Amino acid sequence: MKKLVYLFLGMFFGIALFKSGAASWFRIYEMFQFDSFHMYGIIGSALVLAVLAVQLIKRKKIKDISGNPIVFQDKKKGLVRYVVGGIIFGLGWALGGACPGPMFVLLGAGFFPMGVAIIGALLGTWIYGLVQNKLPH
Numbered sequence: 001m002k003k004l005v006y007l008f009l010g011m012f013f014g015i016a017l018f019k020s021g022a023a024s025w026f027r028i029y030e031m032f033q034f035d036s037f038h039m040y041g042i043i044g045s046a047l048v049l050a051v052l053a054v055q056l057i058k059r060k061k062i063k064d065i066s067g068n069p070i071v072f073q074d075k076k077k078g079l080v081r082y083v084v085g086g087i088i089f090g091l092g093w094a095l096g097g098a099c100p101g102p103m104f105v106l107l108g109a110g111f112f113p114m115g116v117a118i119i120g121a122l123l124g125t126w127i128y129g130l131v132q133n134k135l136p137h
Contacts, residue, residue, distance in 0.1 A: 023102035
């Protein structure tokens with residue numbers, strides 16, 4: 001039953017992404033050209049909502065669906081790792097025309113060339129998993 005709830009939540013999220021224009025290649029292009037505030041508004045409001053949700057979880061000590069405490073692990077500090085990772089992510093986003101979430105939304109909406117981008121993303125993730133222990137983390 002839980003999996004069915006997650007399926008419907010994912011479908012709702014995908015519909016919201018598509019209807020808001022967040023999965024539109026043209027909106028993403030406008031964002032990277034600094035021609036429109038639309039995507040920055042969506043990303044900014046998601047960021048504010050996430051910060052508020054994390055603070056609520058931490059302060060109220062909210063538990064997960066199984067009753068276990070939700071624990072946030074601190075991230076390692078370091079400017080280079082986040083700058084390089086952000087550049088790689090941004091280049092993939094710009095070249096693929098979508099970040100990971102909207103890739104699946106666009107595929108579901110019938111934009112079948114996104115399948116190539118999804119295969120590339122999965123292949124890149126698999127390769128990272130293979131070389132992860134050899135990288136300077």
